Amino acid sequence: MRIHTYLLPTCVMCTFLVVQFKSVSAEMFSALADMESLVSTEFELVKQLDNYIQEEETRLKRLRGFLEEYESLYHEASADVSKYLANPVNAYLLVKRLTSDWKKVEKVVTQNAGSDFVKNITHHQSLVRFPSDEDLKGAAVALIRLQDTYKLDTHALADGKLLGTKYSRQLTAGDCWELGRQSYNNGDHYHTVLWMGEALNKFEEETNKTVSREEILEYLAFSTYVQGNVKEALQLTNELLKTIPFHQRALGNKKHYEELLREQGIIPPSGEATDVSMEMREPFDTANLKLTKPKGTHGLPIDEWNNYEKLCRGEKLMDPKIEGQLHCRYVTNNVPFFFIQPVKMEEAYLKPLIVIYHDVITDEEIETVKQLAKPRFKRTTVRNSVTGKVETVKYRISKAAFLKDSEHDYVLKISRRIGLITGLDMATAEDLQVCNYGIGGHYEPHFDYARKQETIGFNKDTGWRNRIATWLFYMSNVEAGGATVFPTLNVALWPQKGSAAFWYNLHLNGEGNVNTRHAACPVLTGSKWVSNKWIHELNQEFRRPCGLQFDAEM
Missing domain, CATH: 1.10.287 (Helix Hairpins)
Incomplete structure (x- = not known):
C-alpha cells in the first residue's frame, strides 16, 4: 500500500512596505x-x-x-x-x-x-484599527456560510450579486483566490474548487492580473483530486507543468494521478496510446465535476438542519391549518396604562406559545441602549456544559454587552415594560444583553434553557434555577437574512425594528420544551441589532403556576 502526501506551500505575499501595528484586543469581524x-x-x-x-x-x-x-x-x-x-x-x-x-x-x-x-x-494608532489574519479567516468563512445557507451561486456572488441584486463591486481573480485559499486552509476542498475555479476564469478576463495562474492551478488541481475528480486533477496539473515544467510537487502529483487512472482503467498502461484527453477544458467549469459538500459539525438531525436553512431562506414550511389558527389582537394584561395604549400582539405559534409584540421599544431607547453597549462589546460566548467554562465557538458569531437596570433610566423602563407585558417578575431576570451580528453573523440552533444532562446550569450561585422564558427585542430592520427560526415548529420570525418576540422555554411542570430550540439565521445584508432578557423560574411560582402534565402549555 502506497501513501502519497502532497502539500501545498505556504503562500507568501510581499508588498513594497511593511508596517507593524499593535494588535487589537479582540477580533472585529464578529460585529x-x-x-x-x-x-x-x-x-x-x-x-x-x-x-x-x-x-x-x-x-x-x-x-x-x-x-x-x-x-x-x-x-x-x-x-x-x-x-x-x-x-x-x-x-x-x-x-x-x-x-x-x-x-x-x-x-x-x-x-x-x-x-x-x-x-x-x-x-494615529489611537484612531485606526487594523483587522487581523483571524478576521480575514472569519470573514471568509462567513461569506462561505452565507453562500451555503442561501444557496448563492459562486459566479453571481463573485459579480457582487446577492439574490439577484447587485450590492458590491465584482471580486477580482485575486479576491476569489483568497477565498479559495482560506477554504483550503480550513480543509474545505469543496469550496476551494468553487472559488479557485472562479479565480481561474476571472484570471483569463483580467487585463491587470491580480494573482498568478500557477498559484490558482496548484490549489485547484489538488482540491479537485481530493474531491474525487482524478482525471480533471491530472488535466489541471498538466496545465501547470506547461508553465513550470520542473515543478516538483506537480510532477509528483502527476505521477500519482496517472497511477490511479491506470488502476481504474481510464488510461492504458504506460507507453500505450489513449483516447482520453488530458488537456484542460477552457473555460474551467465546476458543473462538470463531482463535488461533495462538507457535512459540517452542527450535530442536528439532518431533517432539522435542512428545515433551519429553508426557513432562513424564507421558504414557507408551516402547515396552513396551523397558520390559519393564528391571530393578532390588542392586549392589556389588566395593566391600567395598557387600557390607554394597548399592546399589539401577533401569534406566531400556539403550542408552545410564541408571540411577537409590536412597537414596544422606541427609536430613542434603541439608540441609547446601543451607545451604552458599544464600548463594552465582547465576542459572544457559550458555557461548556461539561467544564462550566465560557468559550467562543464558530456556531455563534456576534458581539454583545450586558446592561444593568441601574445604568440608565431607559434600561430600567425597558425591564419594567417586559415585566408588565409578560406578567413575570423581573427580579430574577438576567441583565439586558445587547447584541450586534457581524459578517454572516449567526447562532446555530440551540436551547436557551439548561437541560438535565448538562451538569452546570445557569446562575448556579444565585439559585434562580432555569430560564423559564426568553424576551427578544429587534432593534433594527435587516435587509436580507437574520430571521429567528424554530426548525421543529417551522416558524420564522423576521426582524422588525421596535418589535419583540417572547416564548416560554419550559413546560408548566418545569421540564424543558425541546420544541423551543431556535436559531439566529446568518445576516445576508444589513446590520442586525437585538437585545434580550432571559427570565428565570424563581419568583414566578404564582405568576405562572406549575402544571402536572408533562406537555401542559400555558
Whole structure:
C-alpha cells in the first residue's frame, strides 16, 4: 500500500512596505458595529498614502531634473572630450558635479519618505484599527456560510450579486483566490474548487492580473483530486507543468494521478496510446465535476438542519391549518396604562406559545441602549456544559454587552415594560444583553434553557434555577437574512425594528420544551441589532403556576 502526501506551500505575499501595528484586543469581524471603525482606518491610510506619494513624486521630479542636467552635460562633453576638458571651467565643473553635486543627488536618492509615512500611521494608532489574519479567516468563512445557507451561486456572488441584486463591486481573480485559499486552509476542498475555479476564469478576463495562474492551478488541481475528480486533477496539473515544467510537487502529483487512472482503467498502461484527453477544458467549469459538500459539525438531525436553512431562506414550511389558527389582537394584561395604549400582539405559534409584540421599544431607547453597549462589546460566548467554562465557538458569531437596570433610566423602563407585558417578575431576570451580528453573523440552533444532562446550569450561585422564558427585542430592520427560526415548529420570525418576540422555554411542570430550540439565521445584508432578557423560574411560582402534565402549555 502506497501513501502519497502532497502539500501545498505556504503562500507568501510581499508588498513594497511593511508596517507593524499593535494588535487589537479582540477580533472585529464578529460585529458590524466594530467594523465601522475600519472605514476610518481606510480613510487615514488613503490620506497618509497620498501624502507619501506626493513626496515621492516631488523627490522623483528633482531626480529627473538632475538626470536631464547630467545627460545634457555628458552629451556636450562626450562630443569632444579633449576639447571640453581643455576649458578649465569645464574641468572644474566636471569635478564639482561628481563630488559635491553628486552628494546632493545621493541625499535625494537615499531620502526615505517611507519612514515618515510609518511614523504618521504610528502616531494615529489611537484612531485606526487594523483587522487581523483571524478576521480575514472569519470573514471568509462567513461569506462561505452565507453562500451555503442561501444557496448563492459562486459566479453571481463573485459579480457582487446577492439574490439577484447587485450590492458590491465584482471580486477580482485575486479576491476569489483568497477565498479559495482560506477554504483550503480550513480543509474545505469543496469550496476551494468553487472559488479557485472562479479565480481561474476571472484570471483569463483580467487585463491587470491580480494573482498568478500557477498559484490558482496548484490549489485547484489538488482540491479537485481530493474531491474525487482524478482525471480533471491530472488535466489541471498538466496545465501547470506547461508553465513550470520542473515543478516538483506537480510532477509528483502527476505521477500519482496517472497511477490511479491506470488502476481504474481510464488510461492504458504506460507507453500505450489513449483516447482520453488530458488537456484542460477552457473555460474551467465546476458543473462538470463531482463535488461533495462538507457535512459540517452542527450535530442536528439532518431533517432539522435542512428545515433551519429553508426557513432562513424564507421558504414557507408551516402547515396552513396551523397558520390559519393564528391571530393578532390588542392586549392589556389588566395593566391600567395598557387600557390607554394597548399592546399589539401577533401569534406566531400556539403550542408552545410564541408571540411577537409590536412597537414596544422606541427609536430613542434603541439608540441609547446601543451607545451604552458599544464600548463594552465582547465576542459572544457559550458555557461548556461539561467544564462550566465560557468559550467562543464558530456556531455563534456576534458581539454583545450586558446592561444593568441601574445604568440608565431607559434600561430600567425597558425591564419594567417586559415585566408588565409578560406578567413575570423581573427580579430574577438576567441583565439586558445587547447584541450586534457581524459578517454572516449567526447562532446555530440551540436551547436557551439548561437541560438535565448538562451538569452546570445557569446562575448556579444565585439559585434562580432555569430560564423559564426568553424576551427578544429587534432593534433594527435587516435587509436580507437574520430571521429567528424554530426548525421543529417551522416558524420564522423576521426582524422588525421596535418589535419583540417572547416564548416560554419550559413546560408548566418545569421540564424543558425541546420544541423551543431556535436559531439566529446568518445576516445576508444589513446590520442586525437585538437585545434580550432571559427570565428565570424563581419568583414566578404564582405568576405562572406549575402544571402536572408533562406537555401542559400555558
